[in-house]
Amino acid sequence: MSIQGQSYINGQWVVPTGGKFSSWNPVTDSAIAEVSSCTREDVETAANAAAAAMPVLRAKSTDDIAKLLNTIADEIEALGSELIETGMAETGLPEARLIGERGRTCGQIRAFANLVADGSYLQASIDLAQPDRQPLPKPDIRACFQPLGPIAVFGASNFPFAFGCLGGDTAAALAAGNAVIAKGHPSHPQTSSLFAKATATAIEKCDFPTATFSLLQGSGHELGTALVEHEAIKAVGFTGSLGGGRALMDIAAKRATPIPVYAEMGSVNPVFVMPDALDNNLDDIAAGLAGSIVMGTGQFCTSPGLVVTLKSELAEKTAAHLSEQPQGVMLNPGIASALNSGIQERLGNSKVELLTGGLAKETPLKPCNSLMKVSAETFLSDDELLEELFGPVSLVVECDSVTQMQAVAKHIQGNLTATIHTQAFDDDAVKSLLAALSATTGRVLFNGYPTGVEVCPSMVHGGPYPASSSATATSVGTAAINRFVSRVAYQNCPDNLLPAALQNANPLGIWRLVDGEFSQTTV
Ligand code: NAP
Numbered sequence: 001m002s003i004q005g006q007s008y009i010n011g012q013w014v015v016p017t018g019g020k021f022s023s024w025n026p027v028t029d030s031a032i033a034e035v036s037s038c039t040r041e042d043v044e045t046a047a048n049a050a051a052a053a054m055p056v057l058r059a060k061s062t063d064d065i066a067k068l069l070n071t072i073a074d075e076i077e078a079l080g081s082e083l084i085e086t087g088m089a090e091t092g093l094p095e096a097r098l099i100g101e102r103g104r105t106c107g108q109i110r111a112f113a114n115l116v117a118d119g120s121y122l123q124a125s126i127d128l129a130q131p132d133r134q135p136l137p138k139p140d141i142r143a144c145f146q147p148l149g150p151i152a153v154f155g156a157s158n159f160p161f162a163f164g165c166l167g168g169d170t171a172a173a174l175a176a177g178n179a180v181i182a183k184g185h186p187s188h189p190q191t192s193s194l195f196a197k198a199t200a201t202a203i204e205k206c207d208f209p210t211a212t213f214s215l216l217q218g219s220g221h222e223l224g225t226a227l228v229e230h231e232a233i234k235a236v237g238f239t240g241s242l243g244g245g246r247a248l249m250d251i252a253a254k255r256a257t258p259i260p261v262y263a264e265m266g267s268v269n270p271v272f273v274m275p276d277a278l279d280n281n282l283d284d285i286a287a288g289l290a291g292s293i294v295m296g297t298g299q300f301c302t303s304p305g306l307v308v309t310l311k312s313e314l315a316e317k318t319a320a321h322l323s324e325q326p327q328g329v330m331l332n333p334g335i336a337s338a339l340n341s342g343i344q345e346r347l348g349n350s351k352v353e354l355l356t357g358g359l360a361k362e363t364p365l366k367p368c369n370s371l372m373k374v375s376a377e378t379f380l381s382d383d384e385l386l387e388e389l390f391g392p393v394s395l396v397v398e399c400d401s402v403t404q405m406q407a408v409a410k411h412i413q414g415n416l417t418a419t420i421h422t423q424a425f426d427d428d429a430v431k432s433l434l435a436a437l438s439a440t441t442g443r444v445l446f447n448g449y450p451t452g453v454e455v456c457p458s459m460v461h462g463g464p465y466p467a468s469s470s471a472t473a474t475s476v477g478t479a480a481i482n483r484f485v486s487r488v489a490y491q492n493c494p495d496n497l498l499p500a501a502l503q504n505a506n507p508l509g510i511w512r513l514v515d516g517e518f519s520q521t522t523v
Contacts, residue, residue, distance in 0.1 A: 003196075004033065004190045004193055005035035005036075006217070008193070010050075010210050011203075011211070016218075019037045021219035022034050023186070024187070025089050026329050026330055029365055032090060033190065036217070037218035037223060038216040040222070043227050047230040047232040049210070050180075050214065050232060051179075053179045054179060057149075057178065065175060065177055068206040069109050069112055069174060070109075071206050072109055072174075073113075075199070075202045083098075083191070083194050084099060087160050092329040092330070098161065102161050104162045108168055108171055112174075115175060119501065122510065123143075123513075124511075124513070125514075126140075126141075126515070126523055127140070127142070128515055139492050140492050141489055141490070142502040143490070143502075144487070144499055145176070146177070146487075146488050147484075147485065148178060149178025149179050149234050151180050151181075151233070151234065151235050151236070151237065152181050152182075152228060152233045152237070153182045154185075154224060154244075155185045155239075159239075160187075161195075164184070164188070165182035165185075165215055166196075166198070168475060169239070170182055172478075172483065174212070180212070180213050181213075181214045182213070182215050183218065183227055184215055184218075187331060225247075228248050228251045231255070234259055235483065235484055236252060236261040237262050237475065237483065238263040239265075239475065242265040242266040244263075244265075246466075248261050248263060249263060262468070262469060262470055264301065264462065264468050264475045265468060265469070266387075266388040267302065267414075267463070268305035268387075268388050268412065269302050269303060269418065269419070270308055270408075270412055270415065270418050270437075271304045271308070271419040272420045272421065274433075275402065277447075278309060278314060282314055286317035286318040287321050288449050290325055291325070296328075298328075298390065302416055302452075303392075303394075305389060305393070306394065307395070307397065308405055310400075311398045311399070315396040318394075319355035319356040322370075323357070325392075328392060330365050330366075330367060342393075343370060344359060345384070346372060346395075349382070349385075352372050352374050354372050355373055356369065357369050357371065367391050368392075371393070373398060374397055376397050376398060376400065376405075379408060380407060380411055386412065402429045405433070409436045409437055413467075414465050414467040415441045415464075416468070417441060417445060418437040418444050418445075420433060421446075422447070440463070440464055442463030442467060443459070454477075455476055456478075460479075461475050504523050506520065506521065506523070
């Protein structure tokens with residue numbers, strides 16, 4: 001049976017009865033195949049089944065969950081070249097990029113398996129009773145993290161594997177012991193079906209409930225709205241536009257029982273090039289910036305959309321490098337036309353100077369690599385220049401002084417990343433720039449470029465609004481699991497009724513905070 005583009009709900013492949021849409025090959029600019037959207041009834045079926053599966057999932061051991069995750073990663077690899085070829089057709093991304101992205105996807109799923117097996121993510125903490133304490137006895141109180149779900153995940157368009165329906169959000173939610181309902185991105189439904197197929201096989205092999213994972217395909221906001229409105233859903237993971245993320249946050253807040261939406265949204269990722277870096281390293285920085293701006297045809301959430309520096313040759317030299325970079329292809333017609341309109345609007349501003357590129361020549365699907373320049377004075381007085389243009393485009397803000405660069409830093413809103421190029425680490429100007437950026441940014445980096453996000457425990461891929469909906473969370477790295485757990489405390493609870501993580505004998509053998517000190521011993 002061909003499952004291409006189908007939805008997968010509670011163990012069944014389904015051709016839903018909602019409206020039809022087509023995925024699009026952006027390279028050939030032609031439709032691939034017609035796909036049917038899920039309806040509110042499909043959301044009802046998937047959400048109720050996921051809720052019914054939660055008690056079974058809560059009873060699974062950390063070893064069971066680690067095995068499921070490792071098996072999912074194995075099954076994704078077993079899809080072989082079909083996954084790569086399907087992804088290439090639906091996104092226009094090149095083979096090497098998708099092979100690399102598959103490695104990252106399986107790597108992050110296995111990293112969550114290791115995290116779960118290790119058990120430290122449970123943050124088990126035990127405060128033993130002190131019956132003789134005066135003036136009142138102290139009760140025995142123990143707490144650890146537990147599954148929160150079911151969780152709804154919105155797959156991203158720009159990372160069809162690593163942030164698709166089996167990407168980081170789903171891996172984190174499954175690792176925490178939750179059922180997941182993923183809304184596949186309408187731009188790559190066949191790719192999503194293949195991931196669901198791999199997951200379905202792993203679920204069967206590991207004897208997990210069929211509703212551990214469901215995939216709802218669809219185009220149009222009704223499906224996503226119905227999913228977030230459903231009372232069985234307890235949290236949401238999202239990567240995409242500011243408009244989409246904000247709409248889902250508002251829907252979640254208006255529910256009878258509001259839930260958190262962890263949305264990773266817009267970011268302009270400013271790069272500050274300090275005077276000493278202009279003096280000593282201008283050519284290298286110009287070449288590095290150009291490479292970073294065109295990476296993934298600029299369709300990375302960490303793409304450097306803003307360069308802040310003193311008046312210098314940096315803008316012109318970066319433009320020269322950029323004009324030599326090959327032209328890429330956008331992911332889909334919607335993202336391509338949004339970029340084209342954004343460039344058109346920006347070029348309509350007489351105070352913005354175009355240095356290279358501009359509007360797409362043949363089709364918006366093949367954009368020009370573009371660089372524009374503006375004075376800091378104009379930038380500080382025009383909030384439209386703060387908006388993200390999603391594509392191979394950047395804006396250089398030229399300042400009269402380092403003091404003006406600081407003013408620009410304070411004017412910029414929440415970002416996923418900010419970069420400082422300098423070696424003057426003892427300068428007060430660098431210290432105060434770092435202080436300002438740390439208050440508005442998820443990740444501050446020195447002497448590098450923001451594209452390329454390492455998957456590791458210390459990574460923060462998030463930041464204050466509008467970069468994300470919660471500055472306390474990350475969507476990349478193993479700390480992403482913390483979004484999808486609840487913390488429960490047990491007071492004077494009999495040992496046999498406690499979760500394994502909190503029992504006296506420490507059957508999981510994990511590190512626990514016992515009376516304020518970390519230990520792996522029994523209590
Ligand atoms: P998107 O339009 O935000 O869509 C993401 C997902 O959310 C899709 O499944 C979409 O499906 C759903 N959705 C969007 N708005 C919704 C709403 N109001 N209610 C319910 N569901 C909604 O993102 P995209 O399609 O990936 O790209 C569009 C733009 O987002 C880009 O041009 C770019 O500016 C930005 N973007 C930013 C990042 C980033 O990392 N910063 C990444 C990707 C995209 P439906 O449309 O079918 O409802």
